[in-house]
Structures are given as structure tokens and as C-alpha cells.
Amino acid sequence: MSGSSSSPTRPPRPAPAETAAIEVRHLTKSFGPRTAVADVSFSVASGEVFGFLGPNGAGKTTTVRILGTLIAPTAGSAVVAGLPLGPATAAEIRERISIMPEAPGLYRRLTVAENLEYFARLYGLPRREQRITEALAAVGLADRAQDLTGSLSKGLRQRAALARSLLNDPVVMFLDEPTSGLDPVAAHEVHGLIAALRDRGVTVFLTTHRLDEAERLCDRVAIMSTRLRTIGRPDELREAMFSRSLAVTTAGPLDRPDQVFTGLPAVQGWHATSPTTPASPTTPATPPVNGPAGYVLTVTDPAQAAPAVTRALVAAGADVLSIAEPRHTLEDVYLELVEDTEGRAR
Amino acid sequence: MSMSATRIGAVIRKELAEFQRNRFILTTAAVLPIVFLVSPTAQILALKATAVSTVLEKRVETGLFLPLLIPVFVPAILSAYAVVGEREQETLEPVLTTPVTRVEFLLGKAAAIFLPSVGVSYLMFGIFVAITQFAARSAVATAVLHAPQLPAALVFIPLLAAWAIWVGLAISARATDTRVAQQLSTLASLPPVAVVALMSFQVISPTFEVAAALAGGLLVIDGLALFAVARLFDRERLITGTKPGGEGAAQQRYHVRGA
Numbered sequence: 001m002s003g004s005s006s007s008p009t010r011p012p013r014p015a016p017a018e019t020a021a022i023e024v025r026h027l028t029k030s031f032g033p034r035t036a037v038a039d040v041s042f043s044v045a046s047g048e049v050f051g052f053l054g055p056n057g058a059g060k061t062t063t064v065r066i067l068g069t070l071i072a073p074t075a076g077s078a079v080v081a082g083l084p085l086g087p088a089t090a091a092e093i094r095e096r097i098s099i100m101p102e103a104p105g106l107y108r109r110l111t112v113a114e115n116l117e118y119f120a121r122l123y124g125l126p127r128r129e130q131r132i133t134e135a136l137a138a139v140g141l142a143d144r145a146q147d148l149t150g151s152l153s154k155g156l157r158q159r160a161a162l163a164r165s166l167l168n169d170p171v172v173m174f175l176d177e178p179t180s181g182l183d184p185v186a187a188h189e190v191h192g193l194i195a196a197l198r199d200r201g202v203t204v205f206l207t208t209h210r211l212d213e214a215e216r217l218c219d220r221v222a223i224m225s226t227r228l229r230t231i232g233r234p235d236e237l238r239e240a241m242f243s244r245s246l247a248v249t250t251a252g253p254l255d256r257p258d259q260v261f262t263g264l265p266a267v268q269g270w271h272a273t274s275p276t277t278p279a280s281p282t283t284p285a286t287p288p289v290n291g292p293a294g295y296v297l298t299v300t301d302p303a304q305a306a307p308a309v310t311r312a313l314v315a316a317g318a319d320v321l322s323i324a325e326p327r328h329t330l331e332d333v334y335l336e337l338v339e340d341t342e343g344r345a346r
Numbered sequence: 347m348s349m350s351a352t353r354i355g356a357v358i359r360k361e362l363a364e365f366q367r368n369r370f371i372l373t374t375a376a377v378l379p380i381v382f383l384v385s386p387t388a389q390i391l392a393l394k395a396t397a398v399s400t401v402l403e404k405r406v407e408t409g410l411f412l413p414l415l416i417p418v419f420v421p422a423i424l425s426a427y428a429v430v431g432e433r434e435q436e437t438l439e440p441v442l443t444t445p446v447t448r449v450e451f452l453l454g455k456a457a458a459i460f461l462p463s464v465g466v467s468y469l470m471f472g473i474f475v476a477i478t479q480f481a482a483r484s485a486v487a488t489a490v491l492h493a494p495q496l497p498a499a500l501v502f503i504p505l506l507a508a509w510a511i512w513v514g515l516a517i518s519a520r521a522t523d524t525r526v527a528q529q530l531s532t533l534a535s536l537p538p539v540a541v542v543a544l545m546s547f548q549v550i551s552p553t554f555e556v557a558a559a560l561a562g563g564l565l566v567i568d569g570l571a572l573f574a575v576a577r578l579f580d581r582e583r584l585i586t587g588t589k590p591g592g593e594g595a596a597q598q599r600y601h602v603r604g605a
Contacts, residue, residue, distance in 0.1 A: 031586065062586075068443055071582040091445045099443040103436040107360070109367040114360075121356030122444040164440065 020079065021046040021172050021203035022067060027076035029062050036062040039076070040228045044205060044220075046171075049198045051218030052207040055338055058224045060207040061102070064174045067205070068099045081171045095123065098170040102177040104161035108150030112141060112160050115149055116167060123168040135163040139193060155186030162193055172203045179210060191217060215330040223334055230333070237333045246297045246305055247273075247326045251319035253293040260316045261297060266305035269298040292321060349453075353446045357454020358461075365424075365462065374423050375462060379416045379470045386412045390478050393486050402489055409478070410495040411543060413471045417507035418535045421463040425514025426531035428455045429584070430521045439585055448579040452572060456511045460504070463511070467503045498557050505564040510535040512571035519579045522587070538564060 022044040029037040037059040044050040054060050065071045067080050069090040078085040081096035106115050113132060120128040136142045139159040149157055158178065165173055175194065179187035187210075194217050197204050208214055214221050215234050222231040230237055254260055261270040273294040299305040302325045313320050365371045386409035393405055432438040441451070478490040490496070514531035521527035541560060544550040 065585060070439070070442055070585050091447065094443060094445045097443075099440070101436075101439045101443075103439075105435070105437045105440040107364060107437055108435070109364050110360070114363060118356055118360045119440070119444060121359070122353050122441065122446045124350060124352050124445070161440070 019046045020044065021048070021081060022050075022205065023079040024063075024067070025077050027063065027066060027078060028074050029059070029066060029071070030074045035226060037066070037073075037224075038227045040224070041076075042222055042228060042231055044172075044203060046203055047198070047201045048219045049194065049204040049206060049217055051214035051221035052205060052224060053209075053211065053214055053221055053334060054224035054229075055209075059226050060224055061176055063224070064099065064176050064205065064207060068097060068174055069093050070099075095168065096170060097172045097174065098165040098168055099174040100161050100165040100176060100178060102180055104149075104157040106149040106157055106160055106164075109148065111146050111148055112136065112152070112163075113145040115160065116164055119164050120167050125168060131167055131169075132163075135166040138166055138196070139163045140189070153186075155182050155189070158182060158186065158190060159193075162190065170202065172205060173197060174205045174207075176207050177209065178206070179208070179213060187213070211329065211331040211334055221330065223338070225338060229338075234330045234333075237330065244299050244302055245326060246299055246302055246309060246323060248295045248297065248309060248313070248323050249321040250293050250295075250313065251321055252290065254295075254313075254316060254318055256316075257295060260312050260318070261295070261309070264305065264308045264312055266299050266301045267297050267309065268300060270295055272296075296326075349447070349450055353450045354454045354457070357446070357451055358458045361428075361455060361458030362462070365458070371424060371427075375420055375466060378419050378423075379413075379466050382412050382415050382419075383470045383474055386410075387474055387477050390474075390482050390486055390490065393483060402486060406486075406489050406493050407495065409474065409490065410493055410499055413467065413474055414499055414502060414506060415539065416470055417463055417467040417503045418510045418539050419532060420466060421459050421507050422510040422514045422531040422535040423528050424459045424463065425455070425511045426518050426521070426527040427524055428459070428515055429518035429579070430524050430527045431518075433522075433584060434524060442581055442585065448581070449572065449576050452515060452575055452579060455515060456508075456572070459511050459514075460507055463507045464504050467507065468500075471499060471503065501557075501561050502564075505561055505568060506535075506538060508568035508571075509538050509564055512568065512575050516571075516575045516578050519575065519584070 020043040022042075024043065025041050027037055027040045028035065036057075040059075040063065052060050052063065062071070066073050067078055067085070069080075069085065072087075073085070080093050083089040083093050083096070085093065106112075107118070110118070113136075116132045116135060117128060120131055125131055132145075133142065136145055139162050141156065141159055141163060144152065144156065144160075149160055152160065162175075162178065165175075178194070179190050182190065191213065194204060194206065198217075204217075206214065206218060218234065220231065220233050221237070223229040223237075257270065257272070261267055273296050297305065297309060306323055306325075310320065310323060365375075386405075389405050390409045393402060429438070432441070475490060475496070479487045482490070510531070513534045514527075517531045517534065518527050521530070538560075541550070550556060
């Protein structure tokens with residue numbers, strides 16, 4: 001259980017505005033007999049970076065395509081950028097949003113500037129040259145404007161696609177796997193660009209497989225697996241999914257651990273675990289006869305429990321190697337939910 | 347939402363820029379017309395001044411018919427690539443996320459193919475006529491210049507090109523493979539050519555009325571074809587490769603009102 005209240009890598013930012021940039025109600029999409037998205041409801045606040053997670057085939061891209069007016073829902077409704085989703089508003093919604101699909105989708109025989117010029121005209125933008133210059137500068141591609149996109153690396157093409165998405169100054173941006181296939185440096189650069197969008201107040205709807213990315217960038221995340229499995233701030237999800245705990249490692253197994261841990265303030269229970277693997281409340285193990293031993297204590301308040309546990313261990317003559325509050329990541333939450341879903345499906 | 351000349355123009359500009367840098371398209375646009383020009387030109391130039399009138403007439407008929415294949419084959423190949431090619435390059439989805447409507451998109455594509463196809467066809471036809479006037483025997487030159495097929499060809503070139511473009515775009519909007527789309531569209535473009543051929547070779551009596559009726563029919567078909575092809579241009583099918591499913595989807599499909 002993590003004691004932290006927010007992701008350590010994500011800088012603090014003002015709370016997103018209360019108005020919803022996206023409001024989804026009971027959205028369902030079927031392709032013939034196969035249901036890709038089933039009865040999904042959520043809302044995304046204006047200015048929020050919203051992570052949309054899920055395994056392959058979970059319905060993430062289908063949801064993005066529905067909200068981007070590319071495909072129609074089978075049932076349900078949605079409001080995107082202030083407009084109800086439907087045939088009559090589709091073109092107007094497309095003017096207010098932008099979508100960066102997983103594949104950059106650039107014309108390889110055209111230069112970066114020509115690609116952007118084409119899209120600027122499709123959006124009917126005034127001051128096209130200035131917009132293109134600004135978009136390229138925003139993604140650090142100003143000096144590559146005249147390069148053929150076919151000659152660019154994958155990372156640079158992804159940046160050019162992001163520049164294209166910025167052209168129409170969208171209210172809502174859908175980014176579908178924006179770092180897919182990128183090396184860590186290129187992915188880091190894209191993260192910086194998304195953070196900059198957040199600072200500009202753009203609502204970002206980010207679908208990703210990369211949980212570290214979601215944890216670092218997103219104000220809230222939703223985990224999908226055809227249905228919406230959960231939604232919330234990453235730290236909220238961790239707290240909701242996992243009870244708080246302390247991981248204790250001693251130089252050797254305790255003779256009577258039950259006597260040591262039972263009745264301590266804020267300690268609700270305990271079990272032994274292997275000290276060589278990350279402590280987890282869900283993986284009890286028998287401590288080895290010799291060598292370090294691990295115990296996980298379920299606690300109500302780690303700050304109150306830790307000193308009492310330390311004193312009890314010392315009193316019992318144990319050599320304490322460490323006492324720590326295990327930090328559960330968003331990945332733990334994700335795996336717990338997805339494995340649970342897949343287990344039920346089997 | 348009204349039709350935007352800016353968006354149609356954007357599609358035309360982009361297509362023409364891509365054509366210029368696509369070796370396959372340049373080769374197709376250059377080689378096919380030359381093939382359809384060289385053969386009839388050689389046959390006409392080989393005619394002797396003493397050639398009997400029936401032979402002369404046949405050669406002139408052939409000479410004026412073969413260049414009519416240019417406005418069929420060139421646009422058929424280019425238009426067959428237009429939609430499915432973008433799907434294969436993964437460039438279609440980003441375009442469909444913009445406010446461009448399918449009618450604007452298709453009109454832009456069609457115009458971008460129509461302009462060079464018709465231009466090349468007229469150029470080749472002009473070269474053929476010019477060569478006959480300057481290099482053929484005077485009787486042959488006169489026969490070419492006064493053949494009724496000459497003005498008919500000038501009318502049928504744009505009409506046949508438009509037909510081939512819409513057929514190609516319709517197939518391209520439904521195909522999943524560029525090569526299959528190009529083969530099918532080339533075949534599907536042939537029926538009006540067959541009718542023109544029958545007239546050129548006088549199997550069907552090439553009266554002014556018949557030619558005018560055929561031209562008028564083609565003009566109407568070409569005019570209505572945009573909307574027929576637009577109905578085949580289904581965003582959902584193009585992006586997901588599947589038919590829209592479910593009752594609600596049928597009611598809400600985004601191609602309503604040309605969006």
C-alpha cells in the first residue's frame with residue numbers, strides 16, 4: 001500500500017475545471033455479434049488529462065473513435081466539447097477536437113510542412129503559415145519543416161503527427177498510444193509535450209498501455225476491459241484496491257510472530273512473505289528457516305503502527321533489517337483488475 | 347454544413363503534389379498514353395497515298411479510337427488507388443477526423459485525377475492529329491481532320507474520364523487491396539468504351555443523335571455518380587473494416603447529410 005497521495009513525478013497543478021469536456025452515458029458498440037464497448041459511462045473534466053487504460057481489444061480505440069465521431073455508437077450517448085454526439089453535430093465536433101491515432105498517418109512523399117498545410121486547409125484555418133510554424137515549434141520540429149516525412153525517424157514522425165493535432169487549437173485532444181513503439185528518449189519527449197498541453201488547459205484523453213506513463217501524466221485514469229472496470233485518481237485506485245500495510249524484514253524468522261504482532265496499535269493482521277520478492281498482501285509465503293524473513297502487516301495507520309511494530313520486534317530480540325510501507329503502483333491496480341476480468345472470462 | 351471550396355482545393359493540391367512524387371503514378375500516366383498513341387500513329391503514317399478508301403477509313407477509325415482508352419485506363423488506375431491506398435498508408439483516419447465531408451473528399455480526389463487524365467488525353471490526341479497533319483500523306487491527313495470521330499472524341503474524353511474516375515473511386519471505397527481495386531476498376535470502366543468502340547467501328551450506326559444520346563447519358567451518370575459513390579464511402583467500414591452493426595448504429599451513421 002502506498003502512503004503517497006499522488007504520483008511523485010507529476011507536478012502539482014490546479015484542479016481541473018468542473019465543466020465536463022466529455023460526458024459519456026451508457027455507451028455501447030457492437031460489431032456484429034462482438035461487443036467492443038459495453039455500457040460505459042464516465043466524464044472528463046475540462047482541462048483534465050484523462051488516462052484510458054486496458055489490454056488489447058479492451059475497446060479503448062473504439063471508444064476514442066466513437067467520441068471522435070469516426071464511428072457511431074450502437075447505444076448510449078455522449079457530449080464531446082460541449083456538443084451532443086450525433087450525425088448533425090459530427091463535423092462541428094471535429095472542428096473542436098483533434099485525434100492523434102496510433103499510427104502517425106503522414107503522407108510520406110510530402111514534407112512535414114506540406115502535411116500540416118493540408119490539414120490546416122482541411123480545418124479551414126486562417127493564418128495557416130503562422131499556425132504551422134507555432135505547431136512545429138511546440139513539438140521541436142521547426143528545423144525539419146522541409147524534410148520529407150518518409151525520411152523521418154518514428155519518433156520524429158510521431159512528433160509531426162502531434163503537431164498536426166495541435167493545428168486547430170483543439171478543446172479536446174485524443175491521443176491514442178502516442179508513445180507506442182518509441183524509444184525511451186522519444187517517449188520522454190512526448191510526455192513533455194503532453195504535460196505542456198495540460199498546462200495550456202487542453203483536455204487530453206490519453207489511451208495507453210504504458211502504466212508508468214498514465215501514472216505520471218494523468219489526473220485520473222479509467223481501466224477498460226469492454227466494460228469500465230474502474231475510474232479514479234491513481235492514488236485513489238491504489239487505496240481502494242489494496243489495504244494499507246507495512247512490510248517487515250528481519251534477519252531471521254521470528255519464533256512467535258503471532259505474539260509479536262497481535263494486539264499492536266493500528267495493526268489488524270499479518271502474514272509471512274518471502275523477503276526476496278516484493279511484499280504483497282495477496283502472496284503469503286512460509287518464511288525460510290534460515291536467513292532473512294518477511295512479514296506483511298495489515299494496518300489502519302502506518303505512521304502509528306510502524307513505531308509500535310519496531311518496539312515489539314526489538315523487545316522480541318529480532319534483528320530488524322527494514323520496515324517500510326510497500327508502494328503499490330498503478331500497474332498493480334491494473335493487473336489486479338485485468339487478471340480478475342480475464343479469470344472470470346475463463 | 348455547406349461544401350467548402352477550401353477543403354476541396356486542399357484535397358486537390360495534396361493529390362497533385364503526391365502524384366508528382368509518386369514514380370508508379372508518373373509511369374502509369376506516361377507509359378499508357380504513349381502506348382495508345384504510338385500504335386495508331388504508326389499505322390496511319392504507314393498508309394500509302396494509294397490506299398483504298400476502306401483501308402484508309404478503318405485506319406482512321408482505329409487511330410481515333412485508341413486514344414480514347416487513355417481517359418479510361420489512366421484515371422481508373424489512379425482513382426482505384428485513391429481511397430484504399432490511403433487506408434493502406436494509414437493516412438485515411440487522420441483525414442476523417444477533420445471537418446472534411448465525404449462529398450468534399452471525393453470531389454477533391456476526383457478533380458485531382460480528372461485534370462491530369464483529361465489533360466494528358468487531349469495532349470496525346472493533339473499530338474496524334476498534329477503528326478498526321480504534318481507527316482502523313484495529304485489524303486490521310488484530310489481524312490483524319492474530317493472524320494466525324496474527331497469532334498466526338500473531344501466530347502467523349504472528359505465524359506469517359508469522369509466515368510472511369512467514379513467507378514474507380516466506388517471500387518476503392520469498398521476494396522481492401524490496391525491491386526485488386528485497380529484490376530476491377532479497369533475492367534468496370536470498359537462498358538462505355540465498348541459502346542464508343544462499336545460506334546467508332548460503325549457496328550452501331552454513328553449518327554449524331556446516337557452519339558449525343560450516349561454523351562448525354564454519360565453526362566447524367568457522371569453527375570449523379572458523386573452521390574452514389576458518397577453513399578459507398580462509409581467512414582465506419584473504412585476505418586474498422588466492418589459493417590456498422592446494430593439498430594442504433596444504422597440510425598446514427600455519420601454519413602447522413604454528407605458528414
